[in-house]
Amino acid sequence: MSQSGIVETATPKDSGDHLAKMPSGSQLPNSTPHPLLRKSPLPGFGLSLGITMAYLSVLLLIPLAACVLKTSELTLDAFIAAVWSSRAQAAYLVTFKTSLLAALASAICGVLTAWVLVRYEFFGRRFLDALIDLPFALPTAVAGLVFSALLVEQGWYGQFLVPMGIKGAYTQLGIVIVLTFIGMPFVVRTVQPVLESMERDTEEAAESMGANRWQTFRRVLFPAMWPSILTGFALAFARGLGEYGSVVFISGNMPFKTEIAPVLIVARLEEFSYPEATAIAMVLVAGSLISLATINWLERRSQRYAN
């Protein structure tokens, strides 16, 4: 990940005085050796790259390096013991399972909500649309607090759900519910613009050729929405994998049952077993980098689709 080399290779160090020169590079034959090395007439390259790299180094690159260094203090056996203990395995499984289910629930609810908000005119449309953004702005701790209070046996939701056998508080279901709260806006906000920009002609053509509404949806609308649904799903999933604030409140953090991987990291930290905590963290980092790469790939694909 080191790229400090860039700073020296291609940058004309800006000192302000070259501002007087006009962008006349193309007339001078020897001043344009390579497109990447051509000097831009705009100022501030050195300064802004310097700020960016310094900030990224302090906040991201050096701490990440510390993480890798700490993990390398462990022998391979110790690493595997830390990363693959039965408690850790259970935690990964809970994290993965709840995030996946929550992302699925987000995708279903999100697509439905986006569809209704875009396609129908009804009372309260703007209000509902504005509310969708709330989970982006609301601190996750508040979400966790509220849902755990709503889902306990005496709570507003719990009093109906618990007699039916649906226990939300301190179960994996509770984790799925808060993660859906957090993930759904991602799906709505990625699907909505696609639905809005969709042309009506193909849809109308399909209908005029005798397709019924369901066939039109499945064969014409759904394929066009699919990339954006996938992106929204991936965003919700990635967010769920790392989520901590809301889950601590609602899950009860019972090892092997409702303990997620970030909670396990904190537990190891509080025992001062730093290398073990870091090893588990590295697994999470690897997982999230993979999901990030997938999201970027999906985004590029859906952009190509849009074009």
Add this chain to the structure above:
Amino acid sequence: MQIKGHHSLSRVSAAAPNEPLWLRCLLIGLCYLIVCGLILVPLYYVFYQAIKPGFGQFWNNLVNDSDTSHSIWLTMTVAPVAVVLNTIFGIAAAWVITKFRFPGRAVLMSLLDVPFAISPVVAGLMFVLLFGMQGYLGPTLREYDIRIIFAWPGLVLATCFVTMPFIARELIPLMQSLGKDEELAAVSLGANPWQLFWRITLPNIKWGLLYGIIQCNARAIGEFGAVYVVSGHISGETDTMPLRVEKLYQEYNNPGAFAVASLLTLMALSTLVAKIMLERWIAAQDAARFLDEETGA
């Protein structure tokens, strides 16, 4: 991975063709059920629980609990510092990425996304490993009597990390779409860098920047996981508002927890209102510019 912004609800373009009324009603009903059940009721519930013991008690829970009032003060000092730092970084990163081509530019852009992908707990852990007592720089820092972990600077670092991409990710597409013609023209007319920034670039990006700042601020106030790890949870010293909510909840002090939570929710709601107003304003500006171009041509 960016949270889609600048979304303004367009009008429904045409009546959906031959869709039965019952289906339409069912879908709208389901949409109401989802949004109300998942978002509106919880929102109402925060204020309901906070006010339930009476307004006097609510006020008491916030102001007369010294740990709580300290946590409010702490959040009010940590979040703005993080926002300012991220604003400077965001402008610098967007400037270098959109105005110049250089090797490693693509890598730099993907690095900007990493904080979105890394679990906040892992972010906190990274800083503990680096600056903590047992960390790599811990002994050196202790010699100079500098405390970062379990203290204010650590809280700022963790908050900065988690909210780092917001402003840059808002500015990059905006500055890309604006291009660099105006800046090039200004430079060729002899503008110095200072004039260039304050007279050309900033007026062009100010609304997008403000939008990014609002989002960054909301996240900075609400950050939990990263701050949880670096704060050490010392009541009245390193507990920010979200951490205070958790501590009160653990102490079975529900009215107190909900009082702080309601304050956080109020901040989230004002963020939302500010965002909506800004989106309207941006949409109106775009429409006005479009009309200008139409009549000009």
